Amino acid sequence: MPSQSNAIQRLLDEFARLPGIGPKSAQRIVYWLLNSEAADAQRLAETIVEVKRSVRFCERCFNYAEDNLCPVCQAADAAQRDATLLCVVSEPRDITAIERTDEFRGVYHVLGGEISPMDGIGPDELTITELLQRLADTQIREVVLATNPNVEGETTAVYLSRLIKPLGIMTTRLASGLPVGGDLELADTVTLGRAIESRREI
Amino acid sequence: MPSQSNAIQRLLDEFARLPGIGPKSAQRIVYWLLNSEAADAQRLAETIVEVKRSVRFCERCFNYAEDNLCPVCQAADAAQRDATLLCVVSEPRDITAIERTDEFRGVYHVLGGEISPMDGIGPDELTITELLQRLADTQIREVVLATNPNVEGETTAVYLSRLIKPLGIMTTRLASGLPVGGDLELADTVTLGRAIESRREI
Numbered sequence: 095m096p097s098q099s100n101a102i103q104r105l106l107d108e109f110a111r112l113p114g115i116g117p118k119s120a121q122r123i124v125y126w127l128l129n130s131e132a133a134d135a136q137r138l139a140e141t142i143v144e145v146k147r148s149v150r151f152c153e154r155c156f157n158y159a160e161d162n163l164c165p166v167c168q169a170a171d172a173a174q175r176d177a178t179l180l181c182v183v184s185e186p187r188d189i190t191a192i193e194r195t196d197e198f199r200g201v202y203h204v205l206g207g208e209i210s211p212m213d214g215i216g217p218d219e220l221t222i223t224e225l226l227q228r229l230a231d232t233q234i235r236e237v238v239l240a241t242n243p244n245v246e247g248e249t250t251a252v253y254l255s256r257l258i259k260p261l262g263i264m265t266t267r268l269a270s271g272l273p274v275g276g277d278l279e280l281a282d283t284v285t286l287g288r289a290i291e292s293r294r295e296i
Numbered sequence: 297m298p299s300q301s302n303a304i305q306r307l308l309d310e311f312a313r314l315p316g317i318g319p320k321s322a323q324r325i326v327y328w329l330l331n332s333e334a335a336d337a338q339r340l341a342e343t344i345v346e347v348k349r350s351v352r353f354c355e356r357c358f359n360y361a362e363d364n365l366c367p368v369c370q371a372a373d374a375a376q377r378d379a380t381l382l383c384v385v386s387e388p389r390d391i392t393a394i395e396r397t398d399e400f401r402g403v404y405h406v407l408g409g410e411i412s413p414m415d416g417i418g419p420d421e422l423t424i425t426e427l428l429q430r431l432a433d434t435q436i437r438e439v440v441l442a443t444n445p446n447v448e449g450e451t452t453a454v455y456l457s458r459l460i461k462p463l464g465i466m467t468t469r470l471a472s473g474l475p476v477g478g479d480l481e482l483a484d485t486v487t488l489g490r491a492i493e494s495r496r497e498i
Contacts, residue, residue, distance in 0.1 A: 099362040139341040
């Protein structure tokens, strides 16, 4: 016998399907929404629909975009970013992470994943053809391979560097090493080993 | 210079406003929605609107309801629950918690808060008049005061018991004591003290 109205139960189920949201978090959110202004809930609902309606892939770099080009590519066309420095990432969310650092003023290319034979993802499933076309069509002086520092990301970076280096374009990889602010004794051995191998003169 | 589309940023802001959702969780959810089927996102949006449109307060017990009466009161009218056993709670969410235990087959009354002079909430802000009217109109043999085991909840329970006991209705309070499965040495002193005070013969 349910103690809860159907609509509330359905909304609990919908929220519990979202990543990182368990039944307790879903309940907290649903009761918060029930207590909130109708306009607030309406705006949340409308924004969800609006995002799904308006967001597509940038036709140049495959970042999320509302127009043909994403905000980064638009800024590059307006000469507000360095279009000769290209950073290759796996997913649009990686762009958000890099932009937060305020350390990169170039443009991006989103692969749409990483090479992972286990998951059946080979080079053809990624936007590598489009990347090579961009490198052929435009003047790029450096490609930063910013795929993840794990097996799939390293594999993808090695694969790409073999394709790009022969074009005479400088190819770099994000540095691996100790996280800033972390304790040396808490670092895992692979990371610490990499940090020793990549040590720099100061 | 934004690296993200406006619609995505707005949705990130909307999700980050929900309780328990920080910027990182919001990002995870938004990227999940961007990758999900349009129909899934649509259903989430529609369910939010539907809940705000259809959910109101049960006119008898002030639980959330889609009809005039909530599912619990409807079950009681169909003689599927014990209408002579009444549990008084602060909020509708407390009903969900109690129902999960499967230990209570009576009906509820939601106060809509607890007496808290600090927050300007006195007895008149709660549904106490309606509770007393219910006790006068119907045959209730026991009232379980299930307000929270904190200062406001205890104050409210004491206040209510002084009103209800003179009516000749048995008035009980949820037991306080050690959480089941917890370690005695980890219990806070107030809880442990209460557990000793309320010890039971076995």
